[in-house]
Amino acid sequence: MYELFQAIIMGIVEGLTEFLPVSSTGHLILTGELLGFTGEKEKTFTVVIQLGAVLAVLVLYHKRFIKLLNFNFKKDSGLNALHIILAMIPAGVFAITLHSLIKKYLFGYETVLIGLIAGGILMLVADKVRRPVISEELDDITYKQAFIIGLFQVLALWPGFSRSGSTISGGMLFGTSQKAAAEFTFIVSVPIMAGASLVDLLDSSENLAMSDFPLFAVGFIAAFIVGMIAVVTFINMMKKIRLSWFSYYRFILAAVFFFIMMK
Template sequence: MSDLLIATILGIVEGVTEFLPVSSTGHLVLATELLGYDPQRWAVFNIAIQPGAILAIVVLYWRTFMAVLGGLMRGERNSIAFVRNLLIAFVPAVALGLAFNDQIEALLENAVVVAWALIIGGVAILIVEKLAKTHAVGGISGVSAAQSAKIGLVQCLAMIPGVSRSGATIMGAMAFGIDRRTAAEFSFFLALPTLTGATVLQLVKHRDAITANDLQLIGVGAFVSFIVALAVVKAFMAVVTRHGFAPFAWYRIIAGASALLLLSTR
């Protein structure tokens, strides 16, 4: 299989899974393992293509970004609270990511960890969906600073591949009383600093090992993930509004169990 085709496949996987509570990193690790790719070679690629999916959020929510920017220039309270909440939630990931980067990278090569994390995460989603008592908070600016800090701490669980950054932040937000739509959008917007930071860290750390061909493949993967994520985010919000997160929980459980079965036969 050509490198270009591998980059395209992984770009599709990234675009489909980045903003769903199913773990994009986990799926990329499993795809790399089960399809027989060299996991060490593609580990940096899997992280470096994330800006493509991030750009999809910028495009889909450009009106929100413009409104927040305009509000900041006018000193509006809601816009200030919007940015404050995202920055507060971002800080724990920065601290732990820098402190445990090597340990996190080691986990990226363990497909069994991913499979178990998918199953356990799916069960956790079902529990939160059943027990969480949520209420409308009026959007991200209506989330308190304390809630934002707690969401940021829960997001750190996603450093274990297979947990899902999106799933951790959404379920964490709901567990703290935040309504489904705001929880999902908080996860979308928090992805911008979190994934950008992770990508920059990996590219800087491995800059000497990245070739011109690697950059070309990263560009292809990022572009594909951008196109796919545009469609997926819209569909995701429609599914969540109608059915909640239970379908994704059952998918995680089935995917994790199937992965364990396949891995046991290798």
């Protein structure tokens, strides 16, 4: 029964933090340590619940994804498949090339701590610079901006940096509004996260057992439901609050990480 409680908490944490610029990886590692939810099976569990968060975005933006299947690349067509492809290329190349090294060397307390602080600083810079907005809405984003956001997404391969934090910052530094950058981040994250999660799932398939199905299912459902709520809430927040607020939260979380590491 306690394992199911752990699964629900971890699923809630994943759903809340995956699309916020606060690092879901950092939160999951910290929460797992606090709950005693660690080990190889638990690592596989986090991959499964990430797919729950991916499904949340797919459901919320299903009309957008259907439209992308038209492959209309005209400039006046708004957001199209080419935007997504351009944004995926940089992170995709680095992820495929460095996947094993990232898993081996970058998933630990120290590296997550560095990522939280560095990502927070980047977000502060993006918020303070406040470049003139030329792309107010999602459909206004240019191919050049899409590719640049993709370059910033490479930073998210460092655990703790945060995919949404780095990509929203990149968008704002190159002329998109906070809201447009956030929505673009959510949509681009679906193929990237789905691909990475499926690769991880295949690599760790030996840790899967039918007896663990209730545990994985509970975590998946929790991440899906909370993820939907978090995405809608975050988009509304992006109209009202500054990105720097999330930076300060990251610095506090980094301090908590440091305290736990020193124990």
